Amino acid sequence: EAQVTQNPRYLITVTGKKLTVTCSQNMNHEYMSWYRQDPGLGLRQIYYSMNVEVTDKGDVPEGYKVSRKEKRNFPLILESPSPNQTSLYFCASSSGTGGVETQYFGPGTRLLVL
Amino acid sequence: AQSVTQLGSHVSVSEGALVLLRCNYSSSVPPYLFWYVQYPNQGLQLLLKYTSAATLVKGINDFEAEFKKSETSFHLTKPSAHMSDAAEYFCAVTDTGGFKTIFGAGTRLFVKA
Numbered sequence: 001e002a003q004v005t006q007n008p009r010y011l012i013t014v015t016g017k018k019l020t021v022t023c024s025q026n027m028n029h030e031y032m033s034w035y036r037q038d039p040g041l042g043l044r045q046i047y048y049s050m051n052v053e054v055t056d057k058g059d060v061p062e063g064y065k066v067s068r069k070e071k072r073n074f075p076l077i078l079e080s081p082s083p084n085q086t087s088l089y090f091c092a093s094s095s096g097t098g099g100v101e102t103q104y105f106g107p108g109t110r111l112l113v114l
Numbered sequence: 115a116q117s118v119t120q121l122g123s124h125v126s127v128s129e130g131a132l133v134l135l136r137c138n139y140s141s142s143v144p145p146y147l148f149w150y151v152q153y154p155n156q157g158l159q160l161l162l163k164y165t166s167a168a169t170l171v172k173g174i175n176d177f178e179a180e181f182k183k184s185e186t187s188f189h190l191t192k193p194s195a196h197m198s199d200a201a202e203y204f205c206a207v208t209d210t211g212g213f214k215t216i217f218g219a220g221t222r223l224f225v226k227a
Contacts, residue, residue, distance in 0.1 A: 004157075033215065040123070042204055042217040043158075050213060058214060090157055103148075103215075105157035 002027050004106035006091050012112045013081055021076045021109050023091030031094045032074040033058070033103075034066065036087040043090065049074055081113045116140050116207050120218035128226045133192040135221050137179075137205030140186070144207040147188045149179055152202045152220075161203075164188060175199070200225045 004025045013019055025032065033048040035058075045058030049068040063085055065077040074093075078085060091106040121136040139147065147164040162173025169181045179190045188205060205218040 031213070035217075040219055042118075042120075042219040043206075044217070045215055048213055048215075056213065059216070092158075102160045102163075103158075105159070107157050 002104065004091055004093055004104050006089075006106040006109050008109060009107065010110050012114065014114050015082055016080050019078050019081060019111075021078075021089060021091075021111070023074045023076065023106060024072050025074075025091075025093040025104065026072065027093060027095070027104065028071065029093040029095050029104075030071070032068065033092045034064070034074070034076050035090045035092065036060065036085075037090060037108075038087050046076070046089075081111075083113050085111065086113045087111060116142070116144055116209055116214075116216045118205050118207055118216050118218040120203075120205050120221050122221050123219065124222050124224065126224040126226060127195045129197055130194050133177075133190070133195045133199065133223065135190040135203050135205075135223065137188045137190065137218060138186050139188065139205075139207050143183060144209070146208045147179075147181060148206040148208075148215075149173065149177070149188075149190050150204045150206060150217075152204065154201070158204065161190070195223075195225045197225050197227065199223060 007022045030051045034046040035043040037043045044060045047066040049055045089109045092103045094103040117140040119138045149161040150158040162171045164171050164181045172178045177192045202220045202222045204220045
């Protein structure tokens with residue numbers, strides 16, 4: 001079954017404690033992306049990756065890091081989380097460029113930073 | 115930079131009535147336009163996408179959208195609402211490079227029995 005998985009699904013942490021949210025896809029997609037969803041703001045793109053070792057900033061990259069060492073994985077790293085990073089995070093992948101083909105979304109990771 | 119405006123954060127229709135969700139994008143013609151649906155506690159699912167092949171785009175579950183360059187719009191419609199259509203809908207565009215995706219704020223659709 002084609003899918004994008006994220007872990008953890010729910011996470012409560014404290015300010016400053018580094019965390020990583022993993023994202024993995026089994027469709028051999030070149031393109032992967034991270035979004036955060038906040039009420040009234042829709043989804044905002046954090047980072048995206050066009051292929052292994054190729055990443056670029058989206059609209060709200062501050063406070064986040066990513067890496068793409070393998071095609072299937074695209075982890076999101078919060079080196080020093082702050083309360084304003086409390087949000088619902090989605091990972092997505094697609095073949096081709098930036099969503100020309102269907103973007104598949106993961107189930108989401110709900111993060112609370114205290 | 116591209117921007118997307120969805121008119122109406124909440125829309126309520128009766129079951130069987132026409133669904134119309136509005137989306138306007140910024141003036142430069144975007145390469146691709148999308149509508150996604152998000153059911154409660156789930157990720158986003160693609161409803162349909164415009165890639166310049168045809169201005170009227172048909173998607174899943176009888177949804178369709180029409181690209182109107184003169185109005186910079188890409189409104190989503192469905193002839194007859196079902197209870198199962200109750201969800202949040204997002205309009206999105208990609209930039210000219212095709213990598214950055216900009217989403218609208220979303221419209222929550224309520225369907226009354």
